[in-house]
Amino acid sequence: MILDKSLIDQHNETLASAQQKKFDFLQSSLQDEGHDVAAILEQLAAFQIAIPSWALGTGGTRFGRFAGGGEPRSLEEKLEDVGLLHALNQSSGAISLHIPWDIPQNAVAIKQLAASFDLQFDAVNSNTFQDQSEQDYSYKFGSLAHTDKHVRDQAIAHNLEVIKHGVDLGSKALTIWLSDGTDFPGQQNFRRAFNRTLDSFHQIYEALPADWKVFIEYKPYEPHFYSTVVADWGTSLLFCQKLGEKALGLVDLGHHLPNTNIEQIVSRFLMEGKLGGFHFNDSKYGDDDLTVGAMRPFQLFLIFNELVEGMTSSEVKNPALSWMIDASHNVKDPLEDLLQSVEAIKIAYAQALIIDRKALEKAQEQNDATQAQEILQQAYRTDVRPLLAQVRLDYGAAIQPLAFYREQKIRQKLIKQRGAKTYTTGL
Numbered sequence: 001m002i003l004d005k006s007l008i009d010q011h012n013e014t015l016a017s018a019q020q021k022k023f024d025f026l027q028s029s030l031q032d033e034g035h036d037v038a039a040i041l042e043q044l045a046a047f048q049i050a051i052p053s054w055a056l057g058t059g060g061t062r063f064g065r066f067a068g069g070g071e072p073r074s075l076e077e078k079l080e081d082v083g084l085l086h087a088l089n090q091s092s093g094a095i096s097l098h099i100p101w102d103i104p105q106n107a108v109a110i111k112q113l114a115a116s117f118d119l120q121f122d123a124v125n126s127n128t129f130q131d132q133s134e135q136d137y138s139y140k141f142g143s144l145a146h147t148d149k150h151v152r153d154q155a156i157a158h159n160l161e162v163i164k165h166g167v168d169l170g171s172k173a174l175t176i177w178l179s180d181g182t183d184f185p186g187q188q189n190f191r192r193a194f195n196r197t198l199d200s201f202h203q204i205y206e207a208l209p210a211d212w213k214v215f216i217e218y219k220p221y222e223p224h225f226y227s228t229v230v231a232d233w234g235t236s237l238l239f240c241q242k243l244g245e246k247a248l249g250l251v252d253l254g255h256h257l258p259n260t261n262i263e264q265i266v267s268r269f270l271m272e273g274k275l276g277g278f279h280f281n282d283s284k285y286g287d288d289d290l291t292v293g294a295m296r297p298f299q300l301f302l303i304f305n306e307l308v309e310g311m312t313s314s315e316v317k318n319p320a321l322s323w324m325i326d327a328s329h330n331v332k333d334p335l336e337d338l339l340q341s342v343e344a345i346k347i348a349y350a351q352a353l354i355i356d357r358k359a360l361e362k363a364q365e366q367n368d369a370t371q372a373q374e375i376l377q378q379a380y381r382t383d384v385r386p387l388l389a390q391v392r393l394d395y396g397a398a399i400q401p402l403a404f405y406r407e408q409k410i411r412q413k414l415i416k417q418r419g420a421k422t423y424t425t426g427l
């Protein structure tokens with residue numbers, strides 16, 4: 001669905017004066033605290049979050065899936081949906097594809113279509129956690145870590161094919177989330193499984209174009225319930241260090257055991273210059289794939305505190321990061337959910353940008369835990385939403401994207417165009 005931009009202008013006209021009042025108040029408060037508001041707005045405008053192609057339909061669990069209607073039926077329609085989100089918030093200027101779910105039939109045409117929506121291709125994702133009908137060997141007992149070389153070679157060849165598709169589209173990174181692991185004690189030799197994986201990673205790494213990166217994503221459990229080869233950030237970092245400078249860790253917020261201090265992991269990765277990117281989501285119990293910020297917005301803020309600190313510190317040399325959402329759930333309209341997720345990420349980023357870093361450093365040097373808490377919470381408890389709305393207004397997006405989406409009955413229009421029982425490819 002191609003959006004008529006004049007509708008956004010009408011929406012903004014009705015909200016402009018209320019927005020101005022909120023923005024003026026916040027701007028003068030922040031200026032009083034010594035912040036450069038124009039610089040903050042610029043940083044917020046530049047911050048783009050890639051939308052995963054698999055999040056445009058409702059997700060599912062092993063118990064069932066309930067389609068919401070009007071889901072994209074093709075890669076072209078997925079690009080349209082991300083283009084729509086980007087038009088609404090000017091913050092979703094990239095898409096992350098999953099191969100084989102999104103193999104472009106005509107890469108040139110797909111690239112042109114993406115450009116017409118002002119979209120880039122972020123990291124491409126390989127998939128060796130499922131069997132595809134045409135493949136020779138099964139991944140039931142693993143892929144890159146499998147005991148049988150034939151299976152490993154097949155999984156390596158798949159990753160090389162994913163890189164090729166990515167090159168055709170102008171992507172610059174491959175994300176590998178390796179599901180390999182075991183379900184029962186004694187099923188596999190941990191060291192040998194690691195070494196087989198390292199050997200497979202090496203072969204993929206060697207095939208990367210010069211300006212590419214590979215992101216090694218970790219996950220503690222599921223689909224396997226006893227051990228996972230790349231279970232944690234330490235294992236991811238170990239692989240990355242053995243592979244070379246193009247290999248970087250990827251932090252998926254949902255891939256941690258309960259109460260893990262994720263912000264400290266972020267700091268460690270940054271310290272070593274080994275943080276490649278993020279998969280944002282939220283969770284209550286495990287890898288729940290919920291809307292970003294729905295459960296733990298304070299943790300998200302603390303993570304952004306480390307990111308901003310690391311990205312601005314002269315002591316840290318880390319390459320530019322890839323920001324991606326990775327969520328898939330059952331009950332919300334996926335486009336509404338993605339608008340909420342992007343907003344939550346940018347709120348946390350904006351709050352981290354207004355932390356009084358000098359005062360925080362002083363409190364840390366003086367072991368003043370009370371003052372350090374006050375400084376962080378001063379930023380966290382500031383309503384920064386008028387800053388985000390101002391950036392959207394300045395760049396022609398909607399002051400309130402979600403309200404606009406509902407006013408315009410966009411989902412109903414998509415259902416009318418595409419049908420009530422459409423199923424997008426993916427999970």
Ligand SMILES: [Mn+2]
Nearest residue numbers: 217252279326
């Ligand atoms: Mn992920």
